[in-house]
Amino acid sequence: MQNKDLSPIDGRGLPALEEQIKEDLAFLCYPGASWVPQKDGVSDVVIIGGGMCGMVAWLALSTGGMKNIRVLDRAAKGREGPWLSYARMETLRSPKVLTGPAFGHGALTFQAWYRAQFGTQAWQKLDKIPRPMWMEYLCWYRDVLDIPVENDISVDQVEPEGDLLRLTVSGAQTGTILTRKLVFATGRDGTGGPNIPKFIEDLPRHLWAHSADEIDFSALRGKRVAVIGVGASAVDNSAEALEHGAAEVRHLIRRKDMPTVNKMMGIGSYGFTAGFAGLPDEWRWRFMQYSFSTQTPSPRGSTLRVSRHSNAYFHFGKATTRIEKSGDGAVIHFADGTSYEADYVILGTGFVIDPMARTEFGDVAGEILLWKDVYSPPQGEESADLGRFPYLNTDFTFQERRPGAAPWLNNVYCFNYGASASLGKVSGDIPGISQGAAWLARSVAATLYAEDVQSHWQGMQDYDTPELLGDEWEATDLETSARTKEGKVA
Numbered sequence: 001m002q003n004k005d006l007s008p009i010d011g012r013g014l015p016a017l018e019e020q021i022k023e024d025l026a027f028l029c030y031p032g033a034s035w036v037p038q039k040d041g042v043s044d045v046v047i048i049g050g051g052m053c054g055m056v057a058w059l060a061l062s063t064g065g066m067k068n069i070r071v072l073d074r075a076a077k078g079r080e081g082p083w084l085s086y087a088r089m090e091t092l093r094s095p096k097v098l099t100g101p102a103f104g105h106g107a108l109t110f111q112a113w114y115r116a117q118f119g120t121q122a123w124q125k126l127d128k129i130p131r132p133m134w135m136e137y138l139c140w141y142r143d144v145l146d147i148p149v150e151n152d153i154s155v156d157q158v159e160p161e162g163d164l165l166r167l168t169v170s171g172a173q174t175g176t177i178l179t180r181k182l183v184f185a186t187g188r189d190g191t192g193g194p195n196i197p198k199f200i201e202d203l204p205r206h207l208w209a210h211s212a213d214e215i216d217f218s219a220l221r222g223k224r225v226a227v228i229g230v231g232a233s234a235v236d237n238s239a240e241a242l243e244h245g246a247a248e249v250r251h252l253i254r255r256k257d258m259p260t261v262n263k264m265m266g267i268g269s270y271g272f273t274a275g276f277a278g279l280p281d282e283w284r285w286r287f288m289q290y291s292f293s294t295q296t297p298s299p300r301g302s303t304l305r306v307s308r309h310s311n312a313y314f315h316f317g318k319a320t321t322r323i324e325k326s327g328d329g330a331v332i333h334f335a336d337g338t339s340y341e342a343d344y345v346i347l348g349t350g351f352v353i354d355p356m357a358r359t360e361f362g363d364v365a366g367e368i369l370l371w372k373d374v375y376s377p378p379q380g381e382e383s384a385d386l387g388r389f390p391y392l393n394t395d396f397t398f399q400e401r402r403p404g405a406a407p408w409l410n411n412v413y414c415f416n417y418g419a420s421a422s423l424g425k426v427s428g429d430i431p432g433i434s435q436g437a438a439w440l441a442r443s444v445a446a447t448l449y450a451e452d453v454q455s456h457w458q459g460m461q462d463y464d465t466p467e468l469l470g471d472e473w474e475a476t477d478l479e480t481s482a483r484t485k486e487g488k489v490a
Contacts, residue, residue: 009112010120017116018144021107032065036448037455042164042178044068045444049185049416050149051081052138056101056433057185057415058147060441063103066448070179071147074154074171081187083135086212088236091128093299094430101141103434108144110137128301158182158360160408163451180451181444183396183413188351188428191390191418195352197228199322200345207330208323208345211237215346221245226332226342228252228320230259234348235298238312239305241346248311250340252332254319259297263290264425273432276424277394281375288421289383353389353418367406369399371421389421390414395443396423415440 009017036044044066047054050073058071073080081087094100102108114137115123142149152172159166167177184190194210209215211233217240225241227234230253238249267287276284297303306312319335329343355361355368372387390398396419398409415436417428426436449456 009107009116011118012116014113014116014140017107017112021105021144024105024107031062031067034067035065036068037452038068039180042180043070044179044448045070045181045183046155046165046167046177046179047071047183047185048155049073049080049187049190050075050142050147050151051185051187052101052430052433053187053415053427054080054183054185055138055142055145055147055149056103056437057183057440059101059103059145060434060437061444064441064445066441066445069148070177071149072153072155072169073149073151075151077149077151078135078139080149080151081135081138082212083131083138085214086233087131088211088240089131089232089299089302090239090305091130091299091301092134092430093232093302094129096126096129098430099434100430101138101433101437103437108141110134113137113140155360157362158412159362159364160406165408165411180448181411181413183415183440183444184418185415185427188417190416190428191358191414192352192354192388193357194347195349196347197320197349199320200347202325203323203330203345204325207325207343208347210347210349212351215240217241217244220344222247223343224329224341225249225344225346226252226330226340227346227348228332229348229350230255230298230314231295231348231350232298232302233350234346235302235306237346237348239302242306242309242312246311248313249306249309250313250315250342251306252318252320252334252340253314253316255295256317258314258316259295261294262296263294264296268431270435273424273426273435277422282377284421285371285375285377285386286381288389289377289381289386292383292386351417352385353421355388355390355418364406364409367401368409369401373401386421390418392419392422394423395447396427396440397443413440413444 045061047057047069050071054071054073058069061069079085097111099109106112110129111123114126150173153169154171155167155169157168161178164178164180165182167179167182169175169177189212194212196210200208215237220241221244223246225246225248227238227249230251234251238251241249317336320332321335322333323330323345326341329341330345331339331341332345333339355365358365361368369391370387371389371391374391377383392414393399396413396415398412398414400406400409415427419427424432426432426439
């Protein structure tokens with residue numbers, strides 16, 4: 001008899017789980033019936049990014065019967081997203097029970113994947129998800145759903161061609177691709193890039209790295225390493241340097257105190273996910289600006305991973321003003337008049353949202369409407385970083401800053417971190433990604449249907465498959481039947 005404390009999925013293995021997934025999807029008539037009229041040589045949707053965001057976007061679209069989709073990723077297969085590159089935490093920061101990209105299918109969750117292999121008791125003992133294991137899960141997710149990600153392909157330029165978009169690509173495929181809709185499912189840096197402060201610009205490149213760069217940590221053995229910042233990525237990179245034998249690692253922190261509370265965790269709910277986009281600008285700005293100003297702290301485990309080393313130091317009130325080369329290293333100068341000499345500098349300064357940094361748009365990036373173009377915050381709520389976020393339509397599409405200057409931006413969907421100021425956290429992080437994908441799919445479907453309404457109207461008129469074959473009834477003359485009835489009564 002099955003132990004009542006264990007799930008029927010407990011330890012059955014992935015093959016059994018995969019069979020369950022196929023059956024569950026079949027019960028739900030997945031994939032949805034195709035309904036979009038096809039155009040030769042034209043994709044209905046191209047998704048840039050084959051990581052978590054791109055894959056769940058594909059699942060949502062294909063569930064809705066949109067099948068003429070291409071998913072492109074510049075990374076090699078199994079290297080999509082940050083998980084095996086610049087993400088250096090030991091475990092994910094999100095709670096293990098979040099459903100992530102499962103899109104409403106329990107058997108597609110990480111929990112089901114884990115428990116099918118290792119059992120429920122192991123799941124109960126698991127604290128948080130090991131980062132490399134999350135990548136294993138995403139690779140399995142891709143395989144079990146047969147998601148057609150095309151790897152080693154970079155989208156270099158996007159430009160309009162009539163009602164379509166022409167994408168110039170390089171890598172495993174070169175040339176151009178025509179598509180009706182384009183989805184940027186490009187994660188944390190998807191509408192910008194790494195934040196590189198000006199104070200680093202005079203330091204030779206071999207003496208510093210951003211936390212998103214590939215870093216040879218073994219080369220830091222015996223070195224004095226300065227890490228600017230104390231967010232999650234800064235702390236993770238400090239730990240790597242310490243574990244690879246750095247002589248010392250010093251966190252140089254502008255703030256006077258360590259951030260300790262993740263304010264966004266205090267309002268996470270279905271109501272926030274569903275309602276944020278409909279709030280007035282002042283409320284959307286206020287929520288996001290407060291989150292930025294209080295800063296999301298590094299997880300406790302990640303911070304302890306650093307502080308357990310006796311040669312790790314946290315220096316507060318050290319706002320960096322300039323850095324200059326000195327001998328084989330660098331001198332870092334602070335606003336309080338002090339300085340520190342380091343052999344290597346790591347910028348834990350996060351990412352900046354700035355459409356101008358996205359070379360795919362070319363000069364047209366300057367025509368994307370930003371929050372700073374629309375909203376002037378009250379004194380005390382200013383934020384230059386937040387002002388650079390794109391001011392999106394409610395369907396994830398970009399808006400043009402000058403009407404008529406780039407109307408084709410309405411065919412480009414921002415399904416990444418850049419959407420958070422306008423629509424909330426539904427397109428870049430694990431907690432709300434499935435809800436965001438459903439929202440995206442409905443938006444794309446509605447637009448495609450409206451654009452093809454003449455074809456759908458003609459299809460309705462041309463449809464001639466009968467429900468009744470003519471042998472289900474017999475026509476009767478009303479008067480004759482009435483007289484016959486009267487005669488029978490008499």
